[in-house]
Amino acid sequence: MSETPAGPGWWQASDGRWYPPDAHPSAQQPPPPPPTQPPPTQAPPSYPPGGYPPGGYPPGGYPPGGFAPGQPPPRKKSKGWLIALVLVLLAGLIGAAGAFVYFEFVQGDDEPEITGDPVTLEPVDFPGESPFVTGSAVADTSLSSAAVDAANAISSDLEVDDETGGRIATGTEPGLYGGTMDEQACDPFALADFLESEPAKAAAFAGVLELDPAEIRPYIENLTPVLLTADTWVTNHGFENGEATPFQSVMQAGTAVLIDEHGVPRVRCFCGNPLLEPETADHTLQATEGEEWDGYEPDGVRLVQGGDTALETVTLIDAESGEQFDRGLGPGQTGSVQATLRWSTEADMDLHVLDPEGREIYFASPTSTSGGELDLDKIPGCGSGDRGPHTENIFWEEDAPPGEYTVFVLDYTSCDAPTEFSLQVVVGGITVISETGTLSSSAEESTRFTFEVY
Numbered sequence: 001m002s003e004t005p006a007g008p009g010w011w012q013a014s015d016g017r018w019y020p021p022d023a024h025p026s027a028q029q030p031p032p033p034p035p036t037q038p039p040p041t042q043a044p045p046s047y048p049p050g051g052y053p054p055g056g057y058p059p060g061g062y063p064p065g066g067f068a069p070g071q072p073p074p075r076k077k078s079k080g081w082l083i084a085l086v087l088v089l090l091a092g093l094i095g096a097a098g099a100f101v102y103f104e105f106v107q108g109d110d111e112p113e114i115t116g117d118p119v120t121l122e123p124v125d126f127p128g129e130s131p132f133v134t135g136s137a138v139a140d141t142s143l144s145s146a147a148v149d150a151a152n153a154i155s156s157d158l159e160v161d162d163e164t165g166g167r168i169a170t171g172t173e174p175g176l177y178g179g180t181m182d183e184q185a186c187d188p189f190a191l192a193d194f195l196e197s198e199p200a201k202a203a204a205f206a207g208v209l210e211l212d213p214a215e216i217r218p219y220i221e222n223l224t225p226v227l228l229t230a231d232t233w234v235t236n237h238g239f240e241n242g243e244a245t246p247f248q249s250v251m252q253a254g255t256a257v258l259i260d261e262h263g264v265p266r267v268r269c270f271c272g273n274p275l276l277e278p279e280t281a282d283h284t285l286q287a288t289e290g291e292e293w294d295g296y297e298p299d300g301v302r303l304v305q306g307g308d309t310a311l312e313t314v315t316l317i318d319a320e321s322g323e324q325f326d327r328g329l330g331p332g333q334t335g336s337v338q339a340t341l342r343w344s345t346e347a348d349m350d351l352h353v354l355d356p357e358g359r360e361i362y363f364a365s366p367t368s369t370s371g372g373e374l375d376l377d378k379i380p381g382c383g384s385g386d387r388g389p390h391t392e393n394i395f396w397e398e399d400a401p402p403g404e405y406t407v408f409v410l411d412y413t414s415c416d417a418p419t420e421f422s423l424q425v426v427v428g429g430i431t432v433i434s435e436t437g438t439l440s441s442s443a444e445e446s447t448r449f450t451f452e453v454y
Contacts, residue, residue, distance in 0.1 A: 116284030119233065120249040123293050125270075130238030130245065132201050133194055133272030138186040138256045141227060146322030147178055151229035151253070155300060164280050165299050166233060171263020172307030174315035175324050177226035181334050181429060182397055185225035185256040186269030188331045192217040194272065204244040208237050208274040209266065218380075222342075222389045223258035223266055224329050229317050231301045233285070234265055235276040244274065248283045250301055252293055261329055261389070262306035263314070278303050313340075313424050313431050325429025332376045332393025336428060337400040337453060339407050343421040344388040346380045348413040349439070351392040351423075356403025356453075361394050362410075371396045382415035400427075400453050409446040411439035425451055 285298035328340030366374035425433035
């Protein structure tokens, strides 16, 4: 028999146990009878396609805060069957086309790696990022298909450079450049005028070409305007922060340049940039920067090196016909007849030409009714330090009258020293006179040479 617990309200049940007041049968509901069948199955909640219930989580994820104690995370479905299927398919492909797959891998391994810094491509009408001159005037002359074909034939005979894949050309080779017989590719005198008005640019320009700034005009005025007939690699120079900035560039065929007497491009006419021969050691034609033009091919690019001997006349490809023709050196105009005098002292040498009617063209009579014109007249001056080379030029642009012409050189002022000179006459694009001589005293005259125009 159990003991009576302390406290009021406790009561004793029939089984002899004592219970607290709130457990009295009068305050309790009878316990429900045990279930005789399982509760009906409830339908799962529905969610939008591809969605998750509020607070839910994507497959493979976990609910915020993790799982309740003792509750295991849901098991992920194994993807082993999918991996196995992929492997089976790959095995089938390799078995059916193993040779093809092998070939592709071998080809990728054999591709040559491009090494070296890129060169900058410069189209004909693009002056570059930092040009020396803006708005420079050049002739609107393009290469005809006949001229391009003639240029390609010359390139095909040039030696291939093993290092770069370009074509090695000597600047004195006939047909390396182009032009026309009635129009200059550009105006070197305008460039000289511009640089004289821009001392900082003149100093930078002169530094590239190893000149004194005072030597710029005579240097430029004795370069020869031509057109590139093939894409050509040079060491170009822009102008930034008061300095000449070198970079390797390929100029497009048709670009107007000034070449020296060894056939090396020295100035790009369109922008006035000074040029040097290319530096190929750390660069490649396979990688480029800038706009690539139609027809650019690395193995068609020329690398021009100077000839051992100086040119007397330069043989150009006619931009229209594709035929070759000669012209005198320097910036003088060519035409149906061109006579050119060149020398390299301070002496004042004069060029004279007599036409078939006996009319004489020289410094005191620079034009004639027959169409002849003295377009270059140079007076260096004794003691000036200007030793040239200097050029004088007389030409008939077209329709020179037929008959016999006479040409000679006069030493107007000798400066008390002998002067060697060269004299060239080109008729119809063919050199008919190429002579050298020496004059030693003022008023001395050279041999008189004659030529015919038909």
